[in-house]
Each structure stands twice: as structure tokens, then as C-alpha cells.
Amino acid sequence: MSVVEQILKGDVRATARLLRDIDDQMPTTHEILRELYPHTGKAHVVGFTGSPGVGKSSLVDQLALRCRKDGLTIGILAVDPTSPFSGGAILGDRIRMQRHFLDDGVFIRSLATRGHFGGLTRSTNDMINVLDAMGKDLVLVETVGVGQDEVEIANSAHTTVLVTIPGMGDDVQAIKAGIMEIGCIFVVNKADREGSRKTVRELMNLVELGVRRRDTDGWQPPIIETEAIKGRGIDELYEAIRKHRDYLAANDRGQMDDVLEKRARSQLIEALKDEALRTLLRRLESRGISLDSLISQIKSRQRDPYTLVQEVLANELRDFAC
Amino acid sequence: MSVVEQILKGDVRATARLLRDIDDQMPTTHEILRELYPHTGKAHVVGFTGSPGVGKSSLVDQLALRCRKDGLTIGILAVDPTSPFSGGAILGDRIRMQRHFLDDGVFIRSLATRGHFGGLTRSTNDMINVLDAMGKDLVLVETVGVGQDEVEIANSAHTTVLVTIPGMGDDVQAIKAGIMEIGCIFVVNKADREGSRKTVRELMNLVELGVRRRDTDGWQPPIIETEAIKGRGIDELYEAIRKHRDYLAANDRGQMDDVLEKRARSQLIEALKDEALRTLLRRLESRGISLDSLISQIKSRQRDPYTLVQEVLANELRDFAC
Numbered sequence: 016m017s018v019v020e021q022i023l024k025g026d027v028r029a030t031a032r033l034l035r036d037i038d039d040q041m042p043t044t045h046e047i048l049r050e051l052y053p054h055t056g057k058a059h060v061v062g063f064t065g066s067p068g069v070g071k072s073s074l075v076d077q078l079a080l081r082c083r084k085d086g087l088t089i090g091i092l093a094v095d096p097t098s099p100f101s102g103g104a105i106l107g108d109r110i111r112m113q114r115h116f117l118d119d120g121v122f123i124r125s126l127a128t129r130g131h132f133g134g135l136t137r138s139t140n141d142m143i144n145v146l147d148a149m150g151k152d153l154v155l156v157e158t159v160g161v162g163q164d165e166v167e168i169a170n171s172a173h174t175t176v177l178v179t180i181p182g183m184g185d186d187v188q189a190i191k192a193g194i195m196e197i198g199c200i201f202v203v204n205k206a207d208r209e210g211s212r213k214t215v216r217e218l219m220n221l222v223e224l225g226v227r228r229r230d231t232d233g234w235q236p237p238i239i240e241t242e243a244i245k246g247r248g249i250d251e252l253y254e255a256i257r258k259h260r261d262y263l264a265a266n267d268r269g270q271m272d273d274v275l276e277k278r279a280r281s282q283l284i285e286a287l288k289d290e291a292l293r294t295l296l297r298r299l300e301s302r303g304i305s306l307d308s309l310i311s312q313i314k315s316r317q318r319d320p321y322t323l324v325q326e327v328l329a330n331e332l333r334d335f336a337c
Numbered sequence: 338m339s340v341v342e343q344i345l346k347g348d349v350r351a352t353a354r355l356l357r358d359i360d361d362q363m364p365t366t367h368e369i370l371r372e373l374y375p376h377t378g379k380a381h382v383v384g385f386t387g388s389p390g391v392g393k394s395s396l397v398d399q400l401a402l403r404c405r406k407d408g409l410t411i412g413i414l415a416v417d418p419t420s421p422f423s424g425g426a427i428l429g430d431r432i433r434m435q436r437h438f439l440d441d442g443v444f445i446r447s448l449a450t451r452g453h454f455g456g457l458t459r460s461t462n463d464m465i466n467v468l469d470a471m472g473k474d475l476v477l478v479e480t481v482g483v484g485q486d487e488v489e490i491a492n493s494a495h496t497t498v499l500v501t502i503p504g505m506g507d508d509v510q511a512i513k514a515g516i517m518e519i520g521c522i523f524v525v526n527k528a529d530r531e532g533s534r535k536t537v538r539e540l541m542n543l544v545e546l547g548v549r550r551r552d553t554d555g556w557q558p559p560i561i562e563t564e565a566i567k568g569r570g571i572d573e574l575y576e577a578i579r580k581h582r583d584y585l586a587a588n589d590r591g592q593m594d595d596v597l598e599k600r601a602r603s604q605l606i607e608a609l610k611d612e613a614l615r616t617l618l619r620r621l622e623s624r625g626i627s628l629d630s631l632i633s634q635i636k637s638r639q640r641d642p643y644t645l646v647q648e649v650l651a652n653e654l655r656d657f658a659c
Contacts, residue, residue, distance in 0.1 A: 045643045045647075048641070049641050049643040052638065052641035052643065053638050053641070055638070056638060067388055068388075275636045276632060276633075276636055278636075279632045279633070280632050282642040283628075283632055283635055283646070287614060287618075287646050288614045290647075291610070291613040291614060291617060291650060294650055296609075298654075306605075310598060310601045310605055311598075314598055314600075314601040316375050316378060319371050319375070320608050321367045321371040321374065324608045325367075325612075328613065331654055331655055332654060332655060333653055333654060333656075
């Protein structure tokens with residue numbers, strides 16, 4: 016059986032091997048990804064983002080358990096070096112996650128290396144496609160922080176869950192300033208802590224502001240209080256995700272279309288950026304121009320990076336007339 | 338006087354205009370940046386990174402005041418939508434920052450937009466070069482989070498300061514997991530809070546571990562407790578930055594060389610990636626191939642992104658033989 020057939024049949028070892036090769040950014044993966052692509056598009060992709068320490072992993076962990084009760088199969092991708100899924104966090108967390116290891120319905124993988132020249136969003140897109148083709152009903156993607164990468168990874172999800180905790184005023188500011196638009200569902204985790212109601216109220220105000228500003232497209236992001244560790248609020252979160260999926264599927268105003276376009280755009284742009292850089296660097300090398308010599312010229316200010324980049328592109332790109 | 342001459346003389350309005358154009362990713366900036374580049378290399382660049390809410394802006398604010406006492410001129414770049422420098426935070430913060438507005442020796446600018454196709458690190462590199470050419474002694478760069486972008490922006494700094502607060506166990510995990518190597522100085526801000534000593538001890542253990550693992554290159558990252566709001570610990574931070582600068586300048590083991598190479602590499606790679614993408618998209622458009630039509634083919638799964646990207650590169654790149 017070919018690797019592609021194995022993965023389409025849900026083979027765990029073949030899938031694990033491919034994901035590792037994607038993480039290592041091996042070009043050999045492209046052919047397999049190409050053949051898998053027509054088989055993608057069935058999974059619902061949920062992204063979880065928020066600052067370190069807000070408990071994203073515990074939420075994902077509990078949500079996976081909840082989904083399993085309904086018989087849904089789950090893929091989990093941790094794009095976060097601090098995630099217990101990646102082995103990054105304290106021992107207790109890691110052991111908790113291991114309960115899924117005996118469950119065939121849950122496939123957990125983390126992006127171990129952040130590529131030498133970036134390409135994180137691209138790798139994540141590729142891995143989502145693999146888990147999708149493998150037949151998982153839901154793919155849960157855990158990212159960290161509020162940076163550009165996280166916004167980009169949100170482009171790969173159907174539903175994005177923004178997680179914060181009580182008293183993180185600056186998180187609310189971050190949501191206000193930049194990432195409000197990407198949130199489909201807001202979670203205030205560790206809701207037993209002081210100030211939870213206040214955080215919920217602040218988020219409600221932001222949601223109302225956002226809804227008004229964007230001339231409501233029919234989805235009012237719910238704000239859910241959870242205590243992931245105790246399992247509180249997980250049913251509500253599960254229902255909210257289902258509702259958002261149904262909302263997208265209803266499709267009367269083209270919302271699903273927007274999401275799919277956003278995902279397709281991310282896949283094309285990220286792959287183009289990544290592959291263009293790799294190809295250019297490979298070509299420089301083949302022409303006997305070492306990257307190090309260029310860097311050394313910039314370092315000594317013999318040359319400037321602006322002119323050098325124009326030269327590389329002029330040399331490598333086809334003449335525009337032909 | 339040309340724009341370049343104006344900026345080299347420290348003209349605030351010309352500089353502000355150029356930075357705005359860089360933020361808007363206008364290609365017209367390249368010519369100016371090219372001419373400014375030979376005049377760069379004098380400023381010491383200090384990057385501040387850490388989760389939202391740890392008080393990076395207050396630290397930068399207080400540090401700028403301290404530097405002014407010694408007559409140093411300062412450029413501040415806020416690469417953080419939540420920064421009060423960007424107008425993102427609560428009113429009190431913003432007003433505090435405004436005390437610098439009347440001081441010619443401090444130039445504050447924030448990156449307002451995060452480019453449509455990324456390019457954040459590149460814009461930051463370019464802006465640092467402008468403030469450097471403008472004659473600022475120190476350039477302080479405030480970023481948010483622990484993501485890939487922040488690690489990349491750390492590549493643009495001589496000295497990277499990692500900021501955390503007591504009780505952020507997951508921040509310490511993040512430092513452990515991925516960003517330990519980029520920290521030259523660690524700050525535990527809001528050190529009046531419970532658990533500050535514990536956080537300091539955890540960081541000390543990590544530093545010792547890191548130093549041992551890397552077979553010490555002669556710099557032991559100091560861990561400094563601060564209360565930025567009250568100005569506590571700012572002198573120590575200032576001294577630590579000076580010491581790190583002197584350490585780099587002593588250059589007996591090539592440390593400064595490593596930093597300059599890292600910076601040059603970042604400038605070349607980020608500009609190449611960014612410009613390659615832009616050029617390819619422009620060319621597609623000129624050939625009458627709309628990005629939207631490609632995206633739509635991927636969306637409908639008529640085509641896969643992997644093959645499409647190879648086709649675009651094959652069409653646009655010069656034949657390898659010639």
C-alpha cells in the first residue's frame with residue numbers, strides 16, 4: 016500500500032512519519048501532500064490561542080474527551096513549545112495528556128522545531144491537511160501568544176477560540192487592539208479566580224462594539240467561563256463550537272465561503288513565500304554564491320541588503336518580456 | 338536638502354514620514370534605505386520581549402528617562418498593538434509616555450499595521466536602521482509574546498531583555514522550552530508581588546543550566562528584579578545593558594561579530610522572503626493571472642497549493658541552465 020493510501024486509511028505510523036518530515040521541512044513531503052489534498056475538506060478545524068499560562072492545553076484536553084463521548088475522532092496539533100502536548104510543561108500536565116495515547120480516536124502531534132527560516136504557518140497548514148485527509152472529524156490547533164503567527168494560524172481554522180484568564184487586563188487590550196476580529200468564541204478560563212465576572216463584562220463590551228462596528232454578520236461570539244482542570248464549562252464550549260460550525264454550514268450569507276477562501280489564501284501565500292525563499296537560496300548555492308558571503312558583505316556594510324535582494328531577484332527571475 | 342540628508346541630520350518630520358511609509362510597505366522607501374544603510378551600525382539595539390501585561394512599556398519608558406540623564410539619545414519602536422506607545426493601552430499609560438514627546442532626544446514610533454502578507458520583521462529591521470542612521474545612541478524595541486516573530490526580532494537586537502512577572506510559571510516554561518537562548522538579560526518586573534524570589538530562583542536555575550549546556554561563552558545573563566512603575570531596579574537594568582554592550586565590544590571571543598552576523602542574516606533573509614513574494618504576486622497580476630482565481634481553484638480543490646506553487650516558480654524563475 017502506498018503512503019498516501021495508508022494515511023487515507025488512518026494509519027497512525029505512516030501519518031506520524033509524514034508529520035515528522037513536514038516538521039523537518041523535507042521537500043519529499045510535497046508529492047504526498049499533493050495527492051492527499053483532494054481528500055481534504057471534511058474536518059472542522061478549531062484554533063485555540065492566548066497567552067502562556069491561560070490553560071489552552073487543559074481546555075483542548077478536556078474538549079477532546081468531550082468530543083470522544085460523541086464518537087468524534089480528533090487530531091490535536093500543538094504549535095507551542097510550552098504545551099504539555101509537546102512535552103514542554105510540567106510533568107503532571109504531560110501525564111494527564113497521555114490518557115489520550117491509548118485512544119485510537121485521538122491523534123496528538125506537536126510542531127517540535129520552528130524552521131530555520133520560519134515557515135511555521137505553512138507547516139501547520141500542511142499538518143492540518145494531513146489530519147483532515149486521515150479522516151479526523153475535528154482538528155484542534157493550539158498556538159501560543161498574540162503575535163503575527165497566531166493571527167496567521169487563525170486563518171487556517173474554521174473556528175478560532177481566544178482564551179484568557181481573569182485579571183489579564185493586557186490580554187483584553189490585545190484582543191481590543193488587534194485580534195478581536197479573529198475570535199469566534201471567547202473563553203475566560205480559571206473562572207474561579209477573582210475578577211472573572213469583570214473580565215467577562217469587558218469582553219462583552221468589546222464583542223458588542225465589534226458586532227456594531229462590523230454591521231453584524233449574524234454571529235455573536237459567545238463568552239464562556241471555564242475551569243478546564245475541573246471540566247467546568249466544557250459542555251458549553253463544545254456546544255459553542257458545534258453552533259459555530261452549523262452557523263458556517265448554513266451558508267445563507269456566504270460565511271463558510273469566506274472561511275474556505277481565507278484558508279485557501281493562507282495555504283497559497285504561505286507556501287509561495289516559503290518555497291520562493293528556499294528555491295532562491297538553493298539557486299544561489301548552485302551558482303556558487305554562498306549565503307555567508309552575502310551576509311558578510313552586509314555585515315561589513317560593503318553592500319546593503321536592499322540592493323542585494325534586488326540583484327538576486329533580477330538574476331533569478333525570468334526576463335519579464337518573455 | 339534630500340530626504341536622506343534630512344534624516345542623517347536627525348530631522349524628526351522627515352524620519353517620521355519615512356517610518357510611516359515603511360509601515361505602509363511602500364516600495365519607494367527602498368532607495369532611501371539603501372542610501373542610509375552605510376550610515377548605520379552605531380546605535381546599540383535593545384529588544385524587550387515578554388507576554389502581554391508584564392510591563393514592558395513601563396520598563397522602556399523608565400529606561401529611556403534613565404538614559405537621558407546620561408545624555409544618550411533614544412529611539413523607541415513598539416512592535417506591539419497593546420503598547421501604550423502605540424496608543425493601545427489605557428489612558429494613564431499613554432499620558433505617562435507623552436512626557437517624552439517634548440524631549441527632542443527621544444523619538445517614539447510604533448508599527449501600526451501588521452502587513453497584509455507579514456513582513457513584520459523586515460519592517461522592524463528597516464525602522465531600526467533608520468533610527469540608527471538618524472543618530473540615536475540606543476534603539477529600544479518593544480515586542481509582545483513568545484512567538485516566532487519575537488525570536489526573529491531578537492535577531493535584530495544586540496541585547497535582548499526577557500521580561501516576566503512573579504507567578505507566571507508558564508512564562509518560565511516558555512523561556513525553558515524555546516527562548517532561553519535569546520535572553521541576554523532577564524527581568525522580573527512587578528517584583529513587589531508574591532512569588533518574586535521564587536521566579537528569580539527558577540530563572541537562576543535555567544540560566545545555570547543554559548550556561549553549562551552551552552559551555553559558557555563568558556556572559557552570564559543577570560536576573561534583575563524591577564518595579565518599573567516606581568523606578569525600582571531601573572539603574573540595575575541600565576547598568577546590565579551597558580555591561581552587555583561592553584562585553585560585546587570587548588570582542589575577544591568574537592561575540593560582537595556573532596551578533597552583527599545574526600543581524601545581517603536577518604536583514605537579508607527577511608527582505609528576500611518579503612520581496613520575492615511581492616514580486617511574484619506582482620508578476621502574476623501583470624500576466625493576467627489573478628491571485629483570486631488561484632485561491633478559488635484551491636478552495637474548490639480543483640487544484641492543490643503544492644502543484645500551483647511549483648508552477649508559479651517554474652514559470653517565473655529563469656531557466657536554470659542559462
